[in-house]
Amino acid sequence: MSVQTLYTAATGMDAMETKLDVIANNLANVNTTGFKRDRANFEDLLYRNEIYPGVQDSNQQPTPTGTQVGLGVRVMSTQTDHRQGTLEQTGRELDLGIEGRGFLPVLDPRSQQTVYTRAANLDVNANGQLVLGSAQTGRLLEPPITIPQDATQIQISDTGIVSVRIPGTIELQQQGQIQLAQFINPDGLLKVGENLYQETEASGTAQLANPGSDGAGVLRQGNLEVSNVEPVRELIDLITTQRAFELNSQAVQAGDQMMQTIANLRRF
Amino acid sequence: MPYGLYMSAAGAKAQSHRLEVVSHNMANVNTPGYKAQTPVLQARFAEAIEEGMQSPGLGQVDDIGGGVTLQSTGTEFRAGAIKQTGVRTDFAINNASDFFVVERGDKQMLTRAGNFAFNSTGFLVNQSGDKVLAEGGRPIQINPTLPFDIGPGGRIMQQGTFNDLMLARPAGFGDLSRQGENLFLPLAEFASVAATDRQVTNGYLEQSAVNPTMTMMELIEASRGYEANTKMIQNQDHVMGSLISRILQA
Numbered sequence: 001m002s003v004q005t006l007y008t009a010a011t012g013m014d015a016m017e018t019k020l021d022v023i024a025n026n027l028a029n030v031n032t033t034g035f036k037r038d039r040a041n042f043e044d045l046l047y048r049n050e051i052y053p054g055v056q057d058s059n060q061q062p063t064p065t066g067t068q069v070g071l072g073v074r075v076m077s078t079q080t081d082h083r084q085g086t087l088e089q090t091g092r093e094l095d096l097g098i099e100g101r102g103f104l105p106v107l108d109p110r111s112q113q114t115v116y117t118r119a120a121n122l123d124v125n126a127n128g129q130l131v132l133g134s135a136q137t138g139r140l141l142e143p144p145i146t147i148p149q150d151a152t153q154i155q156i157s158d159t160g161i162v163s164v165r166i167p168g169t170i171e172l173q174q175q176g177q178i179q180l181a182q183f184i185n186p187d188g189l190l191k192v193g194e195n196l197y198q199e200t201e202a203s204g205t206a207q208l209a210n211p212g213s214d215g216a217g218v219l220r221q222g223n224l225e226v227s228n229v230e231p232v233r234e235l236i237d238l239i240t241t242q243r244a245f246e247l248n249s250q251a252v253q254a255g256d257q258m259m260q261t262i263a264n265l266r267r268f
Numbered sequence: 269m270p271y272g273l274y275m276s277a278a279g280a281k282a283q284s285h286r287l288e289v290v291s292h293n294m295a296n297v298n299t300p301g302y303k304a305q306t307p308v309l310q311a312r313f314a315e316a317i318e319e320g321m322q323s324p325g326l327g328q329v330d331d332i333g334g335g336v337t338l339q340s341t342g343t344e345f346r347a348g349a350i351k352q353t354g355v356r357t358d359f360a361i362n363n364a365s366d367f368f369v370v371e372r373g374d375k376q377m378l379t380r381a382g383n384f385a386f387n388s389t390g391f392l393v394n395q396s397g398d399k400v401l402a403e404g405g406r407p408i409q410i411n412p413t414l415p416f417d418i419g420p421g422g423r424i425m426q427q428g429t430f431n432d433l434m435l436a437r438p439a440g441f442g443d444l445s446r447q448g449e450n451l452f453l454p455l456a457e458f459a460s461v462a463a464t465d466r467q468v469t470n471g472y473l474e475q476s477a478v479n480p481t482m483t484m485m486e487l488i489e490a491s492r493g494y495e496a497n498t499k500m501i502q503n504q505d506h507v508m509g510s511l512i513s514r515i516l517q518a
Contacts, residue, residue: 006485013481110420111464137420252485259492266503 004048004071005255011072012248015042018075019241026229027238034098034118034195035227036080037234043076082186085118085228087220093154094133096120097225100217102180103197105206106132106139114142116181116206118225119195124154130162134194145176158218160211180216181206271315271332273504278335280497282309285338286490293478294487301348301381301450302476304483308339345441348380348477356418357384357392359433360472366461367452369434370398371407378436378458380474381450386412392424396449402431403460422468433468435461 019040029035053066087097098104103116122141123133130145131138147154151164160178183189188202199206209216289307296302312334316322322330347364359368359382367378370393377398384400387393392400392408399407408424408431410416416426422433436458438444444452 003489006488007482010481010485014479017481252488256488256492259488260495263492263495263499266499 003255003259004069005258006252008070008072009248009251009255011045011074012251013245015040015073015075016241016245016248020238020245022078023234023237023241026234027231030227030229030231030234032119032195032227033121034085034225035229036082036085036118037227037229038078038080040078041076042073044073045071047071080187080189080191081228083228085225087223088226089222090224091222092121093156093222094122094124094130095222095224096122096156096178097220097223098180098211098217099220100180100211100215101182101186102209102211102216103182103186103206105142105179105181105208106196107142107144108139108196109137113198114181114206115139115192115196115198116189117195117197120219121224136194141178143176143179145178147175148173156219156221158212158220160219177210178219179208180211180219181208182214182216183207270504270508273501275333275335276497276500276504278312278337280494280501282336282338283490283494283497286486287494289341290483290486290490294480294483297476297478297480297483299381299450299476300383300473301379302478303346303348303380304344304476304478305446306342306344308342310337310339311335312337343441343444343446344477345444346477348475350472351475352471353473354471355383355473356470357386358382358473359384359422359468359470360474361435362467362469365437366467367436367438367458369401369405369436370394370451371401372396372398372451375453376401376405376436377447377451377453378438378444379451382468383473386410388412396451398451401434403434405434408433418470420469421463421466422470432463432466435466435468437461 022038022040026037047068047070050067050069051063053064054062055066057063084099087099096104098118098120103118104120105114105116108115117132119132121133122130124147125131125138128147128149130141130147145162147164148166150166152167153165155163155165155172156178157163160180162175162178163172164175165172183199183206184204185202188200188204189197190200192198207214211217211219286307286309289305293304312318313324314322314330314332314334316330317324318334322328324331345364350360350362361368361380361382367380368382370377370379379394381394384392384394387397390410390412394400402408410424410426414426416424418424422435424431424433436454437460438454438458439456443454443456443458445455447453
């Protein structure tokens with residue numbers, strides 16, 4: 001009975017469903033600041049080796065090829081496309097666009113761990129500290145930067161120097177330096193949601209640098225990095241994935257019909 | 269009656285049992301925290317060997333196999349997909365190894381279905397009304413008239429006091445006995461999950477771990493297997509019938 005067909009085709013349908021999940025997530029995040037698109041990678045499964053290639057024939061010559069039947073497909077990994085997203089001008093003084101490879105380090109108050117983000121829409125909290133503009137958790141910038149309560153204007157330079165204007169003084173006052181983190185392998189970062197990434201064994205340790213040095217990229221005040229998802233490309237992926245799913249379901253039907261034929265070979 | 273008839277009947281019965289298990293899984297395709305069941309079949313020795321009249325492995329004429337038997341149904345403990353529900357008291361564990369702990373009678377039961385709610389007396393309960401336990405093994409109670417907040421890691425906070433949901437990590441899934449209502453009874457001591465490793469979030473719910481595609485494949489396979497076995501029965505019956513009618517003709 002052609003049971004293998006059923007399960008092989010099912011692995012195909014399963015993998016296509018996973019790919020569709022990834023595409024759906026990309027499309028859902030088409031407007032998410034600093035989002036990087038993911039891609040599902042596939043790999044073939046084990047092979048049923050009926051005859052190994054290179055066994056010796058009756059003349060003691062190695063045969064040129066074998067008989068191997070594959071058992072399907074699975075998702076090998078999802079890889080993240082860390083290409084730069086377009087910078088969108090917002091004009092807001094606490095919006096920062098990162099142009100380059102760096103990530104903004106912030107402190108997670110629960111785990112007391114540093115996490116990293118590309119979505120640098122900042123806010124000042126009641127204590128005057130610079131935090132990520134999230135309604136869930138106030139994550140302080142790392143190293144922390146405090147803005148005086150009477151500051152009227154905040155200036156953040158390309159190189160990450162934060163300075164403020166205080167009424168009654170002529171010169172801007174420096175308040176701190178924003179740093180960026182780089183990773184040897186950004187694909188190895190763990191995505192934990194809320195636009196955040198966590199360092200792992202795979203990503204390597206964060207290499208801190210001031211913006212504008214060591215290839216960390218520069219900051220653009222009044223800009224935000226938009227999602228790097230390209231809707232056209234995702235839609236084409238969506239169409240091909242849906243069709244591939246449909247094709248696999250045809251193989252299931254064929255397998256089912258063959259099993260029916262076999263079961264009914266003997267008629268009474 | 270020919271022996272093969274009974275073996276085909278056992279085969280048909282085994283396949284129909286598989287169909288029942290598959291139907292049960294498919295029926296629970298939307299049950300939060302459900303874990304798929306797997307039918308376990310086993311080949312049987314020939315009747316003569318089972319009865320002890322023959323010893324196995326001699327390859328004698330009686331050693332022809334004895335069809336198939338059903339073993340107890342297993343459970344597959346894969347994690348299901350996690351869905352955002354937005355309900356504050358829905359909890360999901362983002363790994364396959366940990367369980368919530370609820371109290372039923374004097375027993376602690378484990379579950380993956382995190383659709384909890386506060387009852388009128390302020391206890392956090394599951395859908396069957398069993399109290400959900402906090403770290404340390406006591407039920408979670410809040411003052412139902414006051415606001416509460418739920419933080420990351422399954423921490424329920426009210427007025428400066430907090431309770432962390434108890435998370436259990438059994439040493440092996442073999443220690444768990446299925447009790448229905450998405451509950452598992454631990455047959456051995458389980459470890460509590462370390463504070464740094466609590467992968468629980470609220471506002472999300474773990475969906476059924478049943479994979480509909482694979483379940484459909486099993487459905488097709490089992491029903492075709494059933495069909496083939498019933499054909500075998502018909503065939504053997506037919507052979508007998510024609511034998512009898514030929515004798516009667518003579």
